[in-house]
Amino acid sequence: MANFPHPGKPVRGSESGNPIMALFDLLGRRWAMGVLWQLCSGGPCTFRELQNRCESISPAVLNSRLSELRAARLVERGGDGYQPTELGEQIIAAIHPLKALSEQWSKDLNSAED
Amino acid sequence: MANFPHPGKPVRGSESGNPIMALFDLLGRRWAMGVLWQLCSGGPCTFRELQNRCESISPAVLNSRLSELRAARLVERGGDGYQPTELGEQIIAAIHPLKALSEQWSKDLNSAED
DNA sequence: CTCTTTGCTATTAAATTAATAGCAAAGAGT
DNA sequence: ACTCTTTGCTATTAATTTAATAGCAAAGAG
Numbered sequence: 106m107a108n109f110p111h112p113g114k115p116v117r118g119s120e121s122g123n124p125i126m127a128l129f130d131l132l133g134r135r136w137a138m139g140v141l142w143q144l145c146s147g148g149p150c151t152f153r154e155l156q157n158r159c160e161s162i163s164p165a166v167l168n169s170r171l172s173e174l175r176a177a178r179l180v181e182r183g184g185d186g187y188q189p190t191e192l193g194e195q196i197i198a199a200i201h202p203l204k205a206l207s208e209q210w211s212k213d214l215n216s217a218e219d
Numbered sequence: 220m221a222n223f224p225h226p227g228k229p230v231r232g233s234e235s236g237n238p239i240m241a242l243f244d245l246l247g248r249r250w251a252m253g254v255l256w257q258l259c260s261g262g263p264c265t266f267r268e269l270q271n272r273c274e275s276i277s278p279a280v281l282n283s284r285l286s287e288l289r290a291a292r293l294v295e296r297g298g299d300g301y302q303p304t305e306l307g308e309q310i311i312a313a314i315h316p317l318k319a320l321s322e323q324w325s326k327d328l329n330s331a332e333d
Numbered sequence: 334c335t336c337t338t339t340g341c342t343a344t345t346a347a348a349t350t351a352a353t354a355g356c357a358a359a360g361a362g363t
Numbered sequence: 364a365c366t367c368t369t370t371g372c373t374a375t376t377a378a379t380t381t382a383a384t385a386g387c388a389a390a391g392a393g
């Protein structure tokens with residue numbers, strides 16, 4: 106089964122496994138947040154549909170991320186395919202304000218660069 | 220100068236550079252969220268102090284992350300060393316609820332695994 | 334002038350991610 | 364039953380990132 110950064114065990118940023126650092130270690134892998142985000146905003150879907158939503162993820166990487174997210178219980182499989190668990194949804198909900206901030210960021214960068 | 224995922228240009232998850240995907244691409248690099256988090260929660264500090272706070276980051280990686288975060292204007296250098304910009308702080312503030320959720324996550328995992 | 338601290342760079346190695354092909358299982362349609 | 368799709372992957376090889384370690388030049392302290 107997938108190996109993922111486990112709270113309570115040594116992870117990047119915390120030898121003692123501080124949960125927030127473990128979560129950063131998990132979500133700070135390529136595509137991790139994007140995959141979870143797509144599952145939350147687009148609803149449950151198949152592996153291939155998720156691949157499409159992500160526009161350019163390779164099946165090997167998608168498979169790794171899904172295995173990890175499932176092992177970490179942020180994603181599960183239901184009748185309609187892959188879907189976020191309740192905690193997975195809460196995490197994305199918590200992160201949701203980033204959407205508006207990212208747009209602010211984009212504007213700031215543009216005006217600062219001309 | 221550092222090359223970072225730029226909103227408006229192709230990034231992981233969005234060929235058209237959707238800002239939220241660009242931000243995920245930036246923050247989804249090893250140590251990126253941890254570094255920003257430490258700067259926000261511990262206050263401005265030197266390169267070496269930041270290295271200590273992160274417990275095990277190598278100078279090469281810290282240097283990369285700092286260069287990217289600075290290029291992206293989420294971190295800057297002031298009289299007291301490295302510090303988050305206003306937007307950097309807002310991003311961490313937005314993410315802050317993850318702390319409580321990560322603790323919940325930790326508990327859930329423990330009870331589910333025994 | 335020496336000793337520290339700071340902010341890195343260089344080098345080499347290990348791990349992660351990507352790109353591409355393709356296959357076995359399950360279901361749909363005929 | 365047979366063919367055609369769709370689905371959920373795995374295998375392989377290559378490219379990119381990250382890590383580990385050493386060390387050095389610049390700035391300040393004494």
